[in-house]
Amino acid sequence: MGQNPSLSTTAIALVIIALIVGATIGYFVAPKGILQEDFVALQSENVDLKAQIASLTSPKKIGLILATGGLGDKSFNDLSYEGVQRAQDELGIEFDFVQPTAIAEYESLQRNFAASGEYELIVCVGFDQKDAVNIVAGEYPNQNFVLIDEVSNRTNVASLTTKANEGAFLVGVIAASVTDTGIIGFVGGMDIPLIRDFYVGYEAGALWLSDELSFDVTVLSPFFVGGWGDPSTGREVALGIIDLDADVIFVAAGGSGLGALQACDDTGIWGIGVDASQGYLNDAIIASATKRVDISIYDQIVKELLGTFEGKWISGGLAEGWAGCDRLPDEETFWEAFFEFDYDPDRTLHPDIVFWIEIARFGIISGAIVVPSGFT
16 A cells, blocks of 8 residues: 555645645744744844844843653653754743752742843743643743643643644554554553544545545554553553554554553564654654644744734644654654664655645645544
8 A cells, every 4th residue: 555546636635735725824934843834023123133033132042841751751851852952043032941850849939030130031841830830820921931731721831732633643644654553553651631632633634635536444443541651551551552453553642652652663564753763763664743833832932022922822733843664754864864774775765645634734834634633
């Protein structure tokens, strides 16, 4: 499957839509990481972003509070640091960061940053910082915060969530392309809306491609480990799915998922990772659905510097570059450089498969494809 797919009428239409959308909103020319509406506004005003920020009277300072686990997680923490580092390199900001070792530290660290009065923006990485943010943001209403992966009701907090279902749709397309048995599976950490969102997008992507190319694919009901830090059980769950003849498994289970992905490698089937590219883990991983918190954080720093920061819930997906797939050509080079690995020839995607995930991406961005959500 996936070697010589033919173009359908819908696919041709989506290509045309993609070109129209690209011409209309500047999708192909906007700098990566800057929201399209900001880019268009800057173009219309003939304003150079870097020159405008450079004209500020003094360097602006950002505070970054990482999630427990710290740097080196090859996931949210490393990506968050990358986003702030990029802002320093490109926009001239300064930043400080801290690496908590326990959830109980979040509140005091946030309060220390806020009380100093030094920071234009305090970035808090991880859904488990929400309770602390709600308290500290209430104490310092003139201090702006960013909260990653959760939603605060404070008007000085930009709550950033990712449309994970959209990236999952793309890896569903890949799974349907590479399966030989016609059966694909899913391992989640816990049965919560955040993880269901990955599953429903994955299922929709696989079924979309099977409908476009008129072949049968079965997406098994999701299996859940029951926690995030149990790779042993993750492995057992994956082996149970493999016993059902699944030969591709999408894994969204945190540390538990490492066991599931290892089971894929041990049994010679394809695995699909999540959040960051996990292709460096083993040769069984064919793709990963990505959540680009580096870009979403960079976007908010830009907004803060331009004076357009908004304390509200902001959800971004493929159109904003916040969600994606590491096998998209414009992402693959980033991830291979970021993690210093190369997808080996055995995992090279056939150009036809890349074509179909590009078609799916533009279809979603244009609205021609509506991806179901696990939150509804």
